[in-house]
Amino acid sequence: MLIDSKYISDNDMKQINKNTRKNFTRDDIYAFEITLCDSELDADYEAISKDCLYKLKDLSLGSSGFLTSDIMARIFDTYIEKVFISRSNSILAEETYKLKAKAYVFKNAITEEELNHILNHPEISVGFSVKRRVCSICGSSECSKHIKGQKYVDEAGIKQLCYNLLNDPTDFYEWSVVPKQQESKSNDNKPKENKVAIVKTKLMINGKLTDVKLDGNGGITIIKPEKKPTGWERAKGETYIYCGASLIGQHIDSARTEDDNAYNRANYFSDEKLCENIYRMQQIQRKLFRWQAENDKPIDLHSNCQKWIIVDDYEFGIEIVDYYKIGYGFMPVFSSLEKAEDCVKTFKNELIWLFAEFKWREKLKVAA
Numbered sequence: 001m002l003i004d005s006k007y008i009s010d011n012d013m014k015q016i017n018k019n020t021r022k023n024f025t026r027d028d029i030y031a032f033e034i035t036l037c038d039s040e041l042d043a044d045y046e047a048i049s050k051d052c053l054y055k056l057k058d059l060s061l062g063s064s065g066f067l068t069s070d071i072m073a074r075i076f077d078t079y080i081e082k083v084f085i086s087r088s089n090s091i092l093a094e095e096t097y098k099l100k101a102k103a104y105v106f107k108n109a110i111t112e113e114e115l116n117h118i119l120n121h122p123e124i125s126v127g128f129s130v131k132r133r134v135c136s137i138c139g140s141s142e143c144s145k146h147i148k149g150q151k152y153v154d155e156a157g158i159k160q161l162c163y164n165l166l167n168d169p170t171d172f173y174e175w176s177v178v179p180k181q182q183e184s185k186s187n188d189n190k191p192k193e194n195k196v197a198i199v200k201t202k203l204m205i206n207g208k209l210t211d212v213k214l215d216g217n218g219g220i221t222i223i224k225p226e227k228k229p230t231g232w233e234r235a236k237g238e239t240y241i242y243c244g245a246s247l248i249g250q251h252i253d254s255a256r257t258e259d260d261n262a263y264n265r266a267n268y269f270s271d272e273k274l275c276e277n278i279y280r281m282q283q284i285q286r287k288l289f290r291w292q293a294e295n296d297k298p299i300d301l302h303s304n305c306q307k308w309i310i311v312d313d314y315e316f317g318i319e320i321v322d323y324y325k326i327g328y329g330f331m332p333v334f335s336s337l338e339k340a341e342d343c344v345k346t347f348k349n350e351l352i353w354l355f356a357e358f359k360w361r362e363k364l365k366v367a368a
């Protein structure tokens with residue numbers, strides 16, 4: 001549900017701007033509310049415990065999610081909503097809990113109409129990991145006696161369903177909106193069956209982005225990934241690509257020992273573009289380290305002085321953050337925000353390439 005901008009509080013804006021370098025205003029963003037997950041039993045006979053839901057409330061704060069395959073939003077507020085559900089098999093309304101999240105997306109990424117369409121009864125998929133799954137019958141996390149989905153008669157003679165309660169979440173990876181079936185935009189009177197389009201998309205399943213087919217009736221089939229070449233394969237007999245002294249070199253693969261040498265040094269590619277990418281990425285890295293050494297003071301990585309590091313922020317491209325927020329990522333660390341900004345200015349184009357275009361696999365045309 002879209003949140004009217006007049007209901008976006010100053011505190012909300014503060015939360016939104018907490019991890020951004022520029023200060024954004026209500027005019028820059030759309031805010032909306034979604035239900036991430038709840039304590040209801042799912043089709044796999046698993047349910048998230050109330051305690052687990054409260055922990056996920058903290059873990060999911062600040063996390064990013066896919067609204068579509070290429071538009072991301074970020075959560076800036078989370079809370080738990082208690083609801084009462086009346087079930088047909090019980091006269092008492094049952095307490096259940098929902099993890100709600102408020103998220104924002106930039107207006108330049110999406111129109112209000114598109115966002116409203118996405119948020120019209122969205123199905124949300126979340127990826128998180130838990131330390132313990134507890135059997136609902138015996139309370140053991142290592143139960144081997146009871147099977148999920150089966151019923152067992154308890155001491156009072158009442159049949160109880162066995163399910164797993166998820167406890168102790170360790171990580172919250174990501175959330176995404178499950179795309180709705182594509183509606184047929186044509187106005188012709190096709191039979192109804194034809195309008196149920198099979199949509200191929202990606203879903204977060206157990207924290208992994210997975211290719212799935214949605215059949216429009218709520219059915220989801222996981223598409224088994226075909227093994228795509230990565231560009232790092234051993235060439236079958238002929239040539240391989242390597243970064244030689246003169247930038248990119250091409251080498252005829254005849255001497256096996258040399259082949260092993262290049263392969264073991266990870267300087268062996270079946271794809272030329274990949275080879276170029278890796279070389280360029282490492283060159284930028286070396287330039288950044290040299291710039292830091294020549295222009296900034298030495299920094300003890302293990303001391304608790306404030307440090308700055310350049311990172312990729314998918315929202316704005318280049319971002320400089322306080323070192324403690326993310327940890328060391330094989331990039332030089334700067335003693336001040338100003339030094340880091342100087343460095344960004346010096347290597348702006350390279351950094352933009354690094355963050356926006358650099359790939360170490362996927363979508364590469366692989367040499368035969």
Ligand SMILES: [Zn+2]
Nearest residue numbers: 135138143146
């Ligand atoms: Zn059990």
